[in-house]
Amino acid sequence: xxxxxxxxxxxxxxxxxxxxxxxxxxxxxxxxxxxxxxxxxxxxxxxxxxxxxxxxxxxxxxxxxxxxxxxxxxxxxxxxxxxxxxxxxxxxxxxxxxxxxxxxxxxxxxxxxxxxxxxxxxxxxxxxxxxxx
Amino acid sequence: xxxxxxxxxxxxxxxxxxxxxxxxxxxxxxxxxxxxxxxxxxxxxxxxxxxxxxxxxxxxxxxxxxxxxxxxxxxxxxxxxxxxxxxxxxxxxxxxxxxxxxxxxxxxxxxxxxxxxxxxxxxxxxxxxxxxx
DNA sequence: ATGCCACACGTTATAGCATAACGCAATTGA
DNA sequence: TCAATTGCGTTATGCTATAACGTGTGGCAT
Numbered sequence: 001x002x003x004x005x006x007x008x009x010x011x012x013x014x015x016x017x018x019x020x021x022x023x024x025x026x027x028x029x030x031x032x033x034x035x036x037x038x039x040x041x042x043x044x045x046x047x048x049x050x051x052x053x054x055x056x057x058x059x060x061x062x063x064x065x066x067x068x069x070x071x072x073x074x075x076x077x078x079x080x081x082x083x084x085x086x087x088x089x090x091x092x093x094x095x096x097x098x099x100x101x102x103x104x105x106x107x108x109x110x111x112x113x114x115x116x117x118x119x120x121x122x123x124x125x126x127x128x129x130x131x132x133x
Numbered sequence: 134x135x136x137x138x139x140x141x142x143x144x145x146x147x148x149x150x151x152x153x154x155x156x157x158x159x160x161x162x163x164x165x166x167x168x169x170x171x172x173x174x175x176x177x178x179x180x181x182x183x184x185x186x187x188x189x190x191x192x193x194x195x196x197x198x199x200x201x202x203x204x205x206x207x208x209x210x211x212x213x214x215x216x217x218x219x220x221x222x223x224x225x226x227x228x229x230x231x232x233x234x235x236x237x238x239x240x241x242x243x244x245x246x247x248x249x250x251x252x253x254x255x256x257x258x259x260x261x262x263x264x265x266x
Numbered sequence: 267a268t269g270c271c272a273c274a275c276g277t278t279a280t281a282g283c284a285t286a287a288c289g290c291a292a293t294t295g296a
Numbered sequence: 297t298c299a300a301t302t303g304c305g306t307t308a309t310g311c312t313a314t315a316a317c318g319t320g321t322g323g324c325a326t
């Protein structure tokens with residue numbers, strides 16, 4: 001699933017997200033890439049879809065926006081659940097990978113005979129820096 | 134925060150959600166209420182905003198849709214985190230309130246000096262009934 | 267090389283979700 | 297009664313996402 005090489009569009013979208021300091025919406029990405037020939041939302045959405053599959057971009061459901069993965073290691077499609085802590089002041093997003101939560105959710109699901117395909121955990125609030133300031 | 138009485142619009146929207154067997158989008162609610170005089174999305178969104186504040190309706194971020202709260206007790210604005218298990222086959226949503234997850238998330242946030250305002254936990258998958266069938 | 271296949275791409279159009287801004291009406295409480 | 301607050305209705309608009317169509321390109325087996 002992890003590709004040898006990204007296509008031009010995928011690379012451009014990823015680069016845009018990587019350089020951003022906060023999550024970006026698809027349309028914001030589109031605007032940033034107009035100079036590189038992007039004209040339509042689908043160009044962005046298609047790239048985002050692949051990058052998300054590859055596990056190097058995450059979608060934040062509560063924002064309808066996307067971030068580049070900051071986990072140093074292990075790309076490739078989602079081995080585990082990732083929780084996001086999203087600062088509403090500065091936009092900073094930190095990724096949290098926690099086996100305890102994962103196990104607990106798995107337990108709760110099992111108890112209900114629920115088969116989980118995909119899990120979203122997002123905390124909205126204020127990071128340490130912004131709280132201090 | 135919990136109101137003595139709902140307005141007409143709020144009551145209609147809540148009733149629609151209560152009778153639904155799956156989460157409804159705002160526009161779906163609008164369509165169902167045209168016969169009752171609803172004409173514009175804002176009528177629905179305004180009601181939903183209040184009902185959500187009251188804690189008797191929940192928004193599902195990963196669906197852009199809304200459900201009536203099924204917790205028997207304790208309405209009123211969110212004392213705790215609620216996790217949702219959403220069946221992609223039948224649309225059934227079950228609400229899970231689990232102190233362990235809550236504590237663990239609180240711990241993880243604290244460790245990062247992150248102040249949490251609102252937490253979203255949504256599991257997408259298949260309920261027992263649908264898996265059996 | 268030829269033909270085929272899979273995949274990315276570009277474009278247009280459309281669908282679906284959400285809110286801004288205005289003014290009026292009803293309710294409440296001093 | 298008056299003022300303040302809240303809800304309401306309407307119009308307009310903006311943001312988010314996908315459908316459907318056709319083109320181009322690169323790999324690869326024949």
